[in-house]
Amino acid sequence: MRVFLAVKLYRLELEVFRPKWWPEPASGAVVFEKEKVVVADDAARAAGVRSGMRRGGVLTLAPGAELYERDMTKEASAQREVATALMRFSPEVGMTRDATIVLDVSASLRLFGGILRLCRQVRGVLGDLGLSARMSAAPTGQGAWLLAQQGRRRFLKMRSLERALSALPFVIVPELQPFADWFIGLGCETIADVRRLPRAGLQRRCGASVLESLDRAFGIAPEIFDWLVPPPTFAARLELPDRVEHAEGILFAARRLVAQLCGWLVARQLSLSAATFFLEHERGRTAIPPTMLDIALGEPTWREDHLIRLLKERLGRLELAASVIALRLEATDVAPAAPASETLFPEPGGSAQDHARLLELLVARLGNENVLRAAPVADYRPEVANRWIPVHENIKAASMPNVLPRPTWLLEKPVRLLMRQHRPFYGSPLRIVSPGERIEAGWFDGELVTRDYFVAQAEDRSCYWIYRERVSSRDPEKEPSWFLHGLFG
The missing domain is CATH 3.40.1170.60 (MutS, DNA mismatch repair protein, domain I)
Known part of the structure; x- marks a missing residue:
């Protein structure tokens, strides 16, 4: 069914x-x-x-x-926007007359938890779009359309649909409206009254379209739908009812665009990696270039709640140059959607997708320049062997040899150690527990270092990374000094 x-x-x-x-x-x-x-x-x-x-x-x-x-043009555009947003629930979505959208949800009921939960989710999408709607469900598309015109409820069995449709006034059927006076003269009030009339006479008087419409509604004749085909790229624009000067009003309007984007992504089986919001300002003589908000995602997604959260954080840090009169959203980078994980037990501490969403949220809240990651540099000197770059910046890092241990916690400035009984001292005497690592580099940029690094252990078993400066043969009377440069966890 x-x-x-x-x-x-x-x-x-x-x-x-x-x-x-x-x-x-x-x-x-x-x-x-x-x-x-x-x-x-x-x-x-x-x-x-x-x-x-x-x-x-x-x-x-x-x-x-x-x-x-x-404005009929705006209404048709809004109907198409709703149809695009609802494609997240079914790939078979069609626009029909009288501002009605029909969805074939036969294969979606189990996925979304039944017809009641599905209707609640559809109402949530319509709320984001800022539109009011009546919904009806039926085993036929024409029957569901007729029920929706009267605001009737859901009927999932054909017998229940037949009883509900038979009681409806016949004037709601568009094909019967031109002959309303004739049917009233015959004493007809409901669809059931019209169906009791002889079919041959009804066809001669009103044409075959009347019988075809009724047969489609009652499941007697097959239905043919013109399903909506999503475009290959996504770009949507929304004019605001008035000028907006605060982020909250922009966020409410942006939900409408994000809802369309997510419907388009699901219909195309894609996930979003990057998108751009354009906040349009005044035009004409006082024209101001639109403000651009780039949304970069570390992990591709098609989830609306995550996109809205990122946009909310970005808008909270934005200073508007002028009032906003329109919004535009473009999907700049998409990729095929990856299937959901089939792991029986979830990863402890969250999955890779959870970690990526956390990084995206931190970037949106703190700014791209304040969420950094380490990028090793091909240099033997520890203080210049690393640089910090934005976490989502794709730069190939140099690979460093892992022969000798190096700590991840380096002091910004090495600390000179005391010497007691010819041994370096830091809270307690330090004992050398590793072979030496000789570093002699920097002659090419004027920052020459000549050091011998060791792993040293204190009496409490804590480990430190220390080095001894090598004494030049030109200064034999100078004693070598020891420095603390890093700590092991």
Whole structure:
């Protein structure tokens, strides 16, 4: 048995201008089409504004309300954005009329824990997009679409779907609407009344499309869908309802773009390695170049919560040059998604992916220049044999021989040791426990060092890395000095 989920965007005319996450104006907002009210928000309806009312009446009841003209292009674009974001739940997503998206979730129910949990997750995505919707589920796509127009609930068995559809008014079927007067004259009120009419006469009077639509809804005829194909690259832009000067408002708007990105990644079976946010400012004479936020990931991911967390940290450290009027998001580096680990027992201390996410979060919070890693340099002198680079910077490090032990903790400046009974002293006499490592380098850059390094052990068994300066043959009376340069763990 197949299962289809229909998502009806029922306030799309208004929410393309003012999403739910944007504060509503005190006097309300109203959308017009041909000088008549199509939809009004709660504040405008509380003032007495109703559907079909003309502009003059609206200005009388709510003089401070924000007025918009319906934009079919924006609505179609928003419907496509929703369809792209919902592709994380199923690769088979189609856009249908009346701002409705249909998903074939037959293979997704078990993955997402059943229809109820799936619907909750879909509502969460719609909340990030700032849109309102009604959802219905049914064994047929046409049946789910009809149920969503009435805000009905979920019916997963064909017998239950037939009872629910039969009780619906026939006028919700688009193919029956041109013949509404004729059906009313025959005494028809519901879909069941229409289906009781002779099929041959119904086909001659209304055409084959009426019967085909009803048969698809009741599972008698096969359904053909035009599933959405995700583009090869991802780039999305969002105009803000008003100028934004704080990071919190930008983050709410950015969720809409990230939700689309994650749906696109899942549909293409890709994971994200790098993305760029563009914060667009004023245009025209006072034009300011957009502010760019580069999001670099140490471990590719397609998880929305992780991307939002990184973006939140980056925005928290950002100083805006001017107010933001639009956002744009581009996926600059993607790779094929790796399958989930099949390890029976989790790694102690977290997996490699967990460590990578921690580093990404630290970079976003502290800045790329403050999270560094060691990069060995081909030089025998310990103080110059390493440099610190950003943790995500890809530079091939020099390999050093591991013949003799070297500590990882070097002192910034070597400490000169005392001599007692001809032995170096640091809290207690030090005993040499390793062969010597002679270093003579630096003649090429004017920083010549001539040292003999040893591992020394104190009476408490702690180990130190010490060296003895070699005395030049030109100065035979000078006694060699000992220095502490490193500590072993």
